[in-house]
Amino acid sequence: MAPVPPSAPVRILRAAAWTCVSAAGAASVAVLAWSRGEPVSALWMVVAAACVFAVAYRFHSAWLMARVLALDELRATPAQVRADGRDFVRTNRWVVFGHHFAAIAGPGPLVGPVLASQFGYLPGLLWILIGAVFGGAVHDSVVLFCSVRRGARSLGQMVRDEVGAFPGLVALVSVTAISVILLAVLALVVVNALAESPWGVLTIAATMPIALAMGVALRPGGYGRGRLRWVTAAGVAGLLLAVWAGRFIGGTPLEGVLTLRGTTLAWWIMGYGMAASIVPVWLLLAPRDYLSTFLKIGTIAALGVAIVVLGPHLRMPAVTRFVDGSGPVFAGPVFPFCFITIACGAVSGFHAIVASGTTPKLLAREADIRTVGYGAMLAEMCVGVMAVVAACSMPPGEYFAINMKGDAAAVAQHLTALGFAVTPADMAAVASGVGEKTMMGRAGGAPTFALGMAQMLAGVFRGGTALAVWYHFAIMFEALFILTTIDAGTRVGRFLVQDLLGLAWRPLGNTGSVAGSVGATALFVGAWGWFLYQGVVDPLGGINSLWPIFGVANQLLAVIALALGTTVLIKMGRARHLWVTLLPLAWLLAVTMTAGWMKIFSADPRLGFLSAAAAATSRRQALNAQVDAAVTASFLLLVAVVVVSSARVWWLLLAGRRAPDLREEPFVPARTADQTS
Secondary structure, eight states: OOOOOOOHHHHHHHHHHHHHHHHHHHHHHHHHHHOOSSOEETHHHHHHHHHHHHHIIIIIHHHIIIIIIOOOTTBOOHHHHTOOSSSOOOBOHHHHHHHHHHHHOSSHHHHHHHHHGGGOHHHHHHHHHHHIIIIIHHHHHHHHHHHHHTTTOOHHHHHHHHTOHHHHHHHHHHHHHHHHHHHHHHHHHHHHHHTTOHHHHHHHHHHHHHHHHHHHHHHHHTTOTTHHHHHHHHHHHHHHHHHHHHTTOTTSHHHHHHOOOHHHHHHHHHHHHHHHHHSOTTTTHHHHHHHHHHHHHHHHHHHHHHHHHHOOEEOSOSSOGGGGTTOSSSOSOHHHHHHHHHGGGTOOTHHHHHHTTTGGGTBSOTTHHIIIIIHHHHHHHHHHHHHHHHHHTSOHHHHHHHHOOSOHHHHHHHHHHHTOOOOHHHHHHHHHHTTOSOOTTOOSSHHHHHHHHHHHHHHHSOOTTHHHHHHHHHHHHHHHHHHHHHHHHHHHHHHHHHHHHHHHOGGGGOTTOHHHHHHHHHHHHHHHHHHHHHHHHOTTSGGGGTGGGHHHHHHHHHHHHHHHHHHHHHHTTOGGGTHHHHHHHHHHHHHHHHHHHHHHHOSOTTTOHHHHHHHOSSHHHHHHHHHHHHHHHHHHHHHHHHHHHHHHHHHHHHTTSSOOOOOOOOOOBOOSOOOOO
């Protein structure tokens, strides 16, 4: 029976309500953009993010799914057609949302906006709001759609099928190599966050048996008949208990057991990555990511409530003098490095390997792409906005002192000369308040976000040690945020390695083979694990030597994904909608190629690898800079090959000189009985 259309008065009321929401969002952005010198409440940012989320999800996502992608409710997904109880498992949409959000929301939306705040709050905020809607949400949704229609194939496989064998091989090699670097960087962030932190280790370790219990409890009866609700309630209660208990282990025998060195944590993280990649997805990966999402979104929601209650003012200017590239936190002008640094907060290539890896193997219905692909990206947008608030609501002197390396007195003197007054005594008081020995030189963005978050939460939930408790909670929260990216990334990496091995000998590409899965996982974990371990034991070695290319490499993946999406839209006969993928593709191509060129050839040793090698004081530092230059150039060349090959295919298709050979899986009707949604 067709739905009854709403009456005219109802339509008028709805239109008026959405007009008010749109106006509130526009007014909030206008206040933030036009304020110069006078105090501005951070609440405007919260209102802007909420309005953009609501309007984009209600209208833009609906148009994208119906008019551009044309989702088909009657079409079976790979989770239904290829169900194997291991990798392909029909799963409730909210569990898939939890897995997908947990997998894509790594350090980017937390630390990227924090670091980019050296340009002021406005450039980062605008890019997060605009980029997440027209870049990230489109990117994630299109890649997820393409993979679902192609039997959950990986990004590299889809490029091979739709563009050609050679560019497909180039894409597969590029995606695999970049994934190794990305996961090693993420793992090192987790190690640094959890080293000497028994509270964090206890909480994160507790999520694993809780997730296993949830997976076992949900498996026999599926997700229907209320089972998901009570299992979720029990899992969340167990997680909150672990978070609460962690603060009391100080001074107990458990403190010594759970206070782990960096090398020990590195081995444990590698072991966890192996397990999460090999065991059935319903047993550990999906329930743990789903569980972690409650803590992630709950904490960000609590931060939003704290902003509403406290109404903190933004102390960082809207735009600082450092847009010219002279910033003390990192070198490089606002274009392109604001957009490279923010990464996952707006658009991220890493999302493409998740959207073409684990997530399409779990979706029960094509309609869930809207909730999972588009909705999760907008949720990550909100995380990025909260990170901007956390960084920009603290005194600028504190912000820069935390993120600058060097002698405390020299840093304070330099910042005071720049107009951001701060003294070593001020920073010592900050460190004492959060229970740390020092807060100066704690670069990387994570400590800054933790401090800003702790200051706001402590302002609402007061207590004698509230600031220190919330600070260490935030550090644990960041580690949990990132670890859920590593487990999904490793499982996706296993698929990528098997895709490559399958080109040499087809049986090696069989993801259903236990031996093949274990072997491919060992190879992939061995690759990123080696870089991780060397980075832990040697400050100049391992992944530390490749860290500077993290941002560029991540965004290059998004360029490959959007090139694929454009190819698919042309073959689907959606040429009139090409701007949907072409605009973000053109922007990201300009951003990444400019950033890559500057990272290699800039005359500023703080920015350019070759100039840094020439100015290096040791042979080791010079070699690392030269390696960075070579790797960056290689990635730029490989991605250029994929984009040029794709553009050639576009021209042939649009000129009618090539048949639109769309490589979708044959249509299989969906089963009507479905308890997963």
